[in-house]
Amino acid sequence: MAHRVRSQAAGAARRVAAWRPTFVTSGFGRVLAAAAAAVVPLLALMTLLLALLSQAPAVDEGYEPIELPPAVEAWRPTVAEACRDLGVGQEWVDLALAMMAQESGGNLLVTCYNGQQIQDIMQACEGAYSSWILVGAPEYGCSPRTARASIYAGVAEMRDNLESWGAYLGDFGPGDLGAVKLVVQGYNYGAGFLPWCSRHGVTEWTLESSQRFSDMMAAQTGWGYYGTPNHALLVMRYYPYRAQAGEGRQEVVEAALMVARDYATPYVYGGNSITQGCDCSYFTMWCYQQAGISIPRQSELQRDAGTCIPIEQAQPGDLLWMQGHIGIYLDEGRVVEQTPPYCRVNPITYNRWVCAVRIDG
Incomplete structure (x- = not known):
């Protein structure tokens, strides 16, 4: 079920905000008290932020079909x-x-x-x-x-x-x-x-x-x-009914378009955040994860994880691969790719790409 930040986190912040030193009996004590008063709001804010981060779902977490525990x-x-x-x-x-x-x-x-x-x-x-x-x-x-x-x-x-x-x-x-x-x-x-x-x-x-x-x-x-x-x-992941062929690839396309349209994720070589910045192979891996399909992190390994087919036979959600780069086939003439400066939909330049890759799932 959808959860708010747990009440004890807010309670902890209130306790921090309510704290006051009890030793204000000298000039030095008053200086420390003033410093503490300046720090307390920051501590309260940090407490709430940590609570939010600990409860928020991990956007970049991957998954694959697994058995019931x-x-x-x-x-x-x-x-x-x-x-x-x-x-x-x-x-x-x-x-x-x-x-x-x-x-x-x-x-x-x-x-x-x-x-x-x-x-x-x-x-x-x-x-x-x-x-x-x-x-x-x-x-x-x-x-x-x-x-x-x-x-x-x-x-x-x-x-x-x-x-x-x-x-x-x-x-x-x-x-x-x-x-x-x-x-x-x-x-x-x-x-x-x-x-x-x-x-x-x-x-x-x-x-x-x-x-x-x-x-x-x-x-x-x-x-x-x-x-x-x-x-x-x-x-x-735990459900015994599996998607029919092609259904998972459509979810890959939806994830790719969401990143290009809503996030415009900046290109960062070696980056591992779909919102803050990533490279091409992390982008494709993340999109497949959103469809419940696990593929490797590196582009060459992603190519090896599927079946290479002619680009003319590519279907939406298939990978497009060239040496050192990979993207997601959108439809005839278009590819979604994470390339400098940010993720976007580009026209396919067919002589650039070596092959399409069909991932089972």
């Missing part, structure tokens, strides 16, 4: 029971487990948004069924502050999301990944995401639309960030 798999019978009790088809058990894997990894010591350790392995304590976690749900055999209560609350939240998105999108199943990703992203963002998607005609998850909603909510709330824009892809 054993600590999550162990809860499969309970998740299946919760789905049965709450009227959710058994075909959605795998989705609930994938969500648990991303939310907590099955770690019973995970903290809720306010810092409490209440075994909230579905991170559902901010949702509509938080009372089931805090005071229990006897009708389902859920004691307060237990993993079972969190599972039932999380599955109930997932059920409501499935029903709401189904009413908007029409019937869909576990293999309809565009719709499933919207359900998962809605679990992260909360109830406001669906009405926003409806107003903007969004019927399938894209990184661009998710980022737009996050930016809008961050501006409205005044928070440093809102939710995790690529949360759906993070959950999909």
